[in-house]
């Protein structure tokens with residue numbers, strides 16, 4: 300991530316009401332839950348299920364989904380490595396703002412490159428970046444293929460598709476790993492439950 304800025308003569312503006320005040324109001328702690336994994340691994344499913352579970356518990360969250368962001372904020376970006384890097388950087392910055400607002404921000408993007416995810420982690424105080432790895436086999440994701448993209452990638456109609464002809468670098472230091480047990484994928488509710496338990500144990504669900 301570049302730390303170079305093109306602006307000069309800029310100053311940080313402090314306000315009287317800060318993150319601790321907002322957290323107190325919301326009775327929770329702002330953080331980023333960053334879900335990474337292959338296309339079709341269940342990132343959006345987990346993000347939605349988690350959002351629903353937190354809402355039920357009276358906790359304010361917001362989902363930043365890669366696909367959705369590419370309809371607006373990131374619509375100028377493609378899938379070249381430098382575009383993916385910029386996609387992740389922008390999303391990291393937005394997620395950081397949501398966390399500062401006191402929300403539990405759930406970012407759900409393939410984010411295939413370790414360096415880009417680590418750069419987002421570095422934007423936040425360490426414990427406030429919770430990396431969730433959807434550790435699902437490529438064969439399962441490809442068998443699901445809900446958008447038919449793997450089929451297009453295998454036939455060469457999409458170039459640079461993650462897992463096929465573009466790399467996915469699994470996390471080395473994630474906080475949560477979601478994986479199959481005895482060849483069975485946990486249900487969406489169980490996946491969300493795993494994340495909620497983590498948030499609860501680490502004190503994010505109280506101020």
Ligand SMILES: Nc1ncnc2c1ncn2[C@@H]1O[C@H](COP(=O)(O)OS(=O)(=O)O)[C@@H](OP(=O)(O)O)[C@H]1O
Pocket residue numbers: 337338339342343365366369378382383384386387407408409410411446448457458459460461
């Ligand atoms: N070349 C290539 N590689 C990977 N994915 C592709 C590609 N082209 C289009 N798509 C679709 O874009 C969705 C991924 O967007 P992301 O912003 O999460 O990608 S990234 O983090 O910048 O790698 C991804 O959504 P999910 O399937 O939900 O992961 C795909 O539907």
Ligand SMILES: Nc1ncnc2c1ncn2[C@@H]1O[C@H](COP(=O)(O)OP(=O)(O)O)[C@@H](O)[C@H]1O
Pocket residue numbers: 336337338339340341342343344345443445484485486487490
């Ligand atoms: N835990 C799960 N159990 C069964 N099917 C799932 C599960 N998670 C996701 N799926 C299914 O797999 C497909 C891909 O899930 P999705 O959340 O869109 O993945 P991603 O966002 O990583 O591309 C969808 O059809 C979804 O219904």
